[in-house]
Amino acid sequence: MNTTGRAGRPKASSRETLAEAACELFLEQGYDATSVADITQRAGVSRSSFFNYFSSKGDVLWSGVDARIARAVDALDALGPRADGASVRAILAGIVHDFEPDPLALALRNSAAMGLQDELERDTGVRHARLSAAVARAARGAEIDVVRADILGAAHATAVLSSLRVWAEEGAGQGSPDAVLREALGLVYDLPWSI
CATH class of the missing domain: 1.10.10.60 (Homeodomain-like)
Incomplete structure (x- = not known):
């Protein structure tokens, strides 16, 4: 063969x-x-x-992260009424855990040289919306009101995607995205999962 x-x-x-x-x-x-x-x-x-x-040349950059986001969305959807802040954060941590430098990290670090600023902004927005909606669904499944659920979704999605960007921009070999995400989620903790 x-x-x-x-x-x-x-x-x-x-x-x-x-x-x-x-x-x-x-x-x-x-x-x-x-x-x-x-x-x-x-x-x-x-x-x-x-x-x-790949479905497009932009997909070359995002395919690794997209696969991780898809697994996270499935896991978030499976939580149902058991969703709480700790379980959601653990699932989101899986997106960045053991993340190795890849085309997206290279693109984030070199976006100006590659002429990718607009492309990355638009494509990040798509991933943010997908992740935000999944976290918000998990929150609503745990009987959190719609406005709080939407805010939690947006905050958690921002923490994940911002962590990957900051890690890549600082130099992917300089630390781990896990540590950057833990710090970012620390900022979200001020927005409690429940009242």
Whole structure:
């Protein structure tokens, strides 16, 4: 059985190869000037290989975080009436736990050089809305009123996404996003889960 891609790369590394090629090109020529064709040519894989892993060039940056957010949303939805501040924070901590430098961290740290400021702002908003809504649903499931639930959702989502951004901007090798999130959630503790 042939386990190599068109350029002789093992299939298992295609995702990483594409992400690396995309980030190199974003740094060299900017995000807007980089096409999917540029990325696949640099990576030595076919266009269809790109779309096996990513839905768009922006997805290259977010796919790792999106998978973590999806798991967190599922876990938050499963809490039901058992949702409380501690269980929600534990689930959210899973988003950043053992997070390694990846394309998103590189993009956050080099957003100006890559020409990604607007893209990152818009895409962060999408992830914020998804995470905020899931936390708010968990809060409402625990019979917290709608306004407080929405505020808790927004505050917790902001803590997670801000932590990843600050960690990346400070230099991903300088500490852990877990520590930054713990500090950020400390600010949210002033907004109690229940009255």
